[in-house]
Amino acid sequence: MWSTKNPFLQGPFEPLLNEYVVSDLQVDGEIPRELNGALYRTGSNQHFRPNDPDHFHWFDGDGMVHAFRLQDGRASYCNRLVETDGLKAERAAGRALYNGITGHTGVPQPPLPEGAPLIKSVAGINVISLAGRVLTMHEIDPFYWELDPLNLQTRGKFDFGGQFPAMLTAHPHADPRTGEMLFYAQDNEGGTLDCFATDAQGQVLSRHRVRLPFAPWIHDFIFTAQYYVFVFGPIRTRPYAPDLIPMGRSSLSFDNQAPTRVLLVNRRTGQDRWLETDASFTLGHFLNAHEAADKIIVDASVTRTVLPGFKGQIENFYPFPLVDEPSPVSGPELHRITIDLSTGRVGTSRIGDFAAEFVRPNETIMGTPQRYGYMAGIHSPGPQTRGFNCLVKHDYETGRSSFQHLSVGYDMIPGEPIFVPKAGATAEDEGWIMAVWWDPLRNASEMVIHEAQDFDGAPAARIRLDHHVPLGFHGNWIPDA
Numbered sequence: 461m462w463s464t465k466n467p468f469l470q471g472p473f474e475p476l477l478n479e480y481v482v483s484d485l486q487v488d489g490e491i492p493r494e495l496n497g498a499l500y501r502t503g504s505n506q507h508f509r510p511n512d513p514d515h516f517h518w519f520d521g522d523g524m525v526h527a528f529r530l531q532d533g534r535a536s537y538c539n540r541l542v543e544t545d546g547l548k549a550e551r552a553a554g555r556a557l558y559n560g561i562t563g564h565t566g567v568p569q570p571p572l573p574e575g576a577p578l579i580k581s582v583a584g585i586n587v588i589s590l591a592g593r594v595l596t597m598h599e600i601d602p603f604y605w606e607l608d609p610l611n612l613q614t615r616g617k618f619d620f621g622g623q624f625p626a627m628l629t630a631h632p633h634a635d636p637r638t639g640e641m642l643f644y645a646q647d648n649e650g651g652t653l654d655c656f657a658t659d660a661q662g663q664v665l666s667r668h669r670v671r672l673p674f675a676p677w678i679h680d681f682i683f684t685a686q687y688y689v690f691v692f693g694p695i696r697t698r699p700y701a702p703d704l705i706p707m708g709r710s711s712l713s714f715d716n717q718a719p720t721r722v723l724l725v726n727r728r729t730g731q732d733r734w735l736e737t738d739a740s741f742t743l744g745h746f747l748n749a750h751e752a753a754d755k756i757i758v759d760a761s762v763t764r765t766v767l768p769g770f771k772g773q774i775e776n777f778y779p780f781p782l783v784d785e786p787s788p789v790s791g792p793e794l795h796r797i798t799i800d801l802s803t804g805r806v807g808t809s810r811i812g813d814f815a816a817e818f819v820r821p822n823e824t825i826m827g828t829p830q831r832y833g834y835m836a837g838i839h840s841p842g843p844q845t846r847g848f849n850c851l852v853k854h855d856y857e858t859g860r861s862s863f864q865h866l867s868v869g870y871d872m873i874p875g876e877p878i879f880v881p882k883a884g885a886t887a888e889d890e891g892w893i894m895a896v897w898w899d900p901l902r903n904a905s906e907m908v909i910h911e912a913q914d915f916d917g918a919p920a921a922r923i924r925l926d927h928h929v930p931l932g933f934h935g936n937w938i939p940d941a
């Protein structure tokens with residue numbers, strides 16, 4: 461599609477051209493009757509032929525949200541593009557106007573219509589529930605997009621009353637102990653990072669500002685009872701630099717001199733503490749973190765820097781290679797990072813021999829030690845394996861991992877697994893795992909529900925679509941009110 465060599469336009473990544481509304485989906489097995497609500501997922505779905513299809517980057521496709529609605533054991537589905545300002549300008553022009561945030565075209569953007577934004581952000585990273593709203597977002601806007609929860613029409617912007625005119629995180633986290641939602645807002649031109657907490661209605665309860673001495677690509681953070689925790693790897697980003705995206709250059713760059721740094725921000729006082737590591741790695745997503753005496757234990761997916769002096773274009777390699785050259789970074793791996801508050805040392809050690817990304821816990825235990833982590837993985841790859849081929853459940857108590865491949869004899873490709881606790885659950889893994897899998901034999905996708913306590917067993921329900929859902933980024937189960 462548009463390019464025969466760009467992997468981000470083929471197979472599991474191929475953009476979906478239609479918006480569907482399907483009721484009463486075909487189900488193998490039984491949808492648990494207690495699951496009433498919707499699984500919302502978003503991802504990259506380029507609408508117009510990119511200006512430079514060969515350098516189109518996975519992160520730059522228009523946001524498309526998919527909703528699997530479950531009600532009394534039955535399932536329906538719809539999907540819709542998020543009508544961002546940039547996409548609206550392109551719809552009016554009838555073609556792509558913008559260079560991507562991440563990829564490079566090498567050519568300047570054409571003149572834009574009056575009033576159009578200078579760069580196009582794409583609301584394709586996450587879907588969350590806040591203040592009774594369904595919100596989707598990129599990570600470079602000072603707002604989120606509100607969607608109609610039923611038909612996914614774009615309703616407008618949600619921006620905390622304009623209090624944070626900076627890049628709002630696409631990975632907010634809820635602290636189940638305090639009921640707060642935690643966020644950051646990053647200004648890489650002004651060099652500031654605001655950490656803030658809201659109540660469930662989005663009312664700001666506290667905020668702290670930290671100076672940023674460089675322009676990190678952050679993407680995710682984590683928290684403990686006392687701290688916001690950030691890990692800054694070697695990737696930098698300046699999406700609002702006038703000489704980058706509008707001129708056809710990626711907003712991302714690679715600082716081959718930089719150590720990987722940890723930033724702790726005290727949630728109560730706002731006091732910041734910086735620590736350096738000997739290792740160089742880029743943090744993809746955090747699973748969880750907790751405090752243990754004078755240490756902070758962080759579990760996360762990490763890509764190690766394997767060519768420290770790399771001077772090329774990082775967008776060609778992160779998170780997956782676009783070009784056939786030695787990559788400066790490893791694949792994503794599961795790591796435990798130990799931050800020693802008394803010595804200032806930061807250590808990291810790999811867990812397992814599988815690749816791992818899109819890590820998610822049972823979110824009701826966040827901020828305290830988790831026993832289990834769930835993630836998309838690559839385990840026992842075959843010659844045909846391209847990308848994730850299983851879901852992984854890792855048990856931090858026994859050190860054992862279990863794997864769910866779903867298919868036999870060939871690879872189905874899963875996205876991020878989402879854990880939904882059962883009502884009245886007493887065990888941490890008493891709940892359901894929901895994930896969308898792509899079946900290359902049908903070029904179609906299905907939403908699969910597993911019992912988390914029978915992780916490598918047969919699924920409870922396979923809810924089948926007749927079309928594919930491009931391998932997306934993130935989403936959440938939002939139960940009916």
Ligand SMILES: [Fe+2]
Nearest residue numbers: 679745933934
């Ligand atoms: Fe993410």
